[in-house]
Amino acid sequence: MRKLRSLKTPHGIQRLLNDMPYHLADSAWSPRRVLRENTSHCYEGALFAAAALRVNGFPPLLLDLEAEHDTDHVIAVYRVDGCWGSVAKSNYTGCRYREPVYRTLRELALSYFEVYFNLRGERTLRTFSRPVDMKRFDHLDWMTSEDPVWFVAEYLLTISHTRLISRAQAKRLHRLDGRSFRAGCLERAEK
Template sequence: MTSSGLRRLRALKTPAGIQRFLDELPYNLSYTARSPKKVLDDRTASCLEGGIFAAAALRVIGFPPLIFDLEAEQDTDHVVAIFKVRGHWGAVAKSNFTGCRYREPVYRSLRELAMSYFNIYFNLRGERTLRRYSRPVNLARFDHLHWMTTEKPIWFIAEYLCEIPHISLLTPAMERNLTRVDRRTLRGEMVGHRKK
């Protein structure tokens, strides 16, 4: 990371500051995997790119660069940067949906944190789609691949997330009995949704 890039990340100061920065970026609808440096340069991020960017920014302000993966069925997964304050988990995320972004550090476990996304995690048919979550992944494991600064796509992180075990959130009986999201919730979650 260049010294100016590091200064820009340090200026975000807190997890909430990182979230504000991500919220100001247009949502990237392209099929890309930009590094945090490229997110800074291009001023856009997808869910994957935003989660990884947030982990890099968290690292710069003193947290470990942790992410976890929320795995869905009939929908896309969601990659979230996670952090711990006084023994409680919080999250920073980029999403095209209103409620799939920041979480205050008030969750006692990763399961609690994952479940905080459940009710507002749905596809455009209104089906509730969140099913599993991964263990935390420390992105320092990819330092030798220069994940924070490379000009090349960082698909290797997404591929790793697909390979690791995930923990189920629901029983099969729960899955069978899920209701669809009502129109009001659907409209509320689509505020600011980018289509093109």
């Protein structure tokens, strides 16, 4: 885990995730395996970021962003001077890092709203979870396991989420314009 310690800051962790290719495999690698393979997707990137944050003095916290007609997005969250930021891996350009300037987790989650869309151009973000302290999974070796770590994803499905927009608001949403869609899909990995 010396490599994780060398990243030093949340932004340093994000730089490594940005340099790492995005993969589309149906996998659940631990942070150790992500380091070895030098690739990850959203879920694995969040686990990796939480582990890296931990070895650099931050609590290892994950937040689940839940979508409708789309896949969920998992991010690692951290606080500096009472404000929230996040580190994340995404196949979409706008769903990655956030500076620690958000006073609440709701503000942080809403910062992803405009850039969280599916391939039909629909804005799909609907709810967010409370932060999950990854220490609860230490007995399962989530940071170093050679086995898939699906147990974290399964846990995220069981916890309560807070709604960001009402059902009525969701019905009134417009699709993204073409330019915003193309910008959000820059360098997107495809099958």
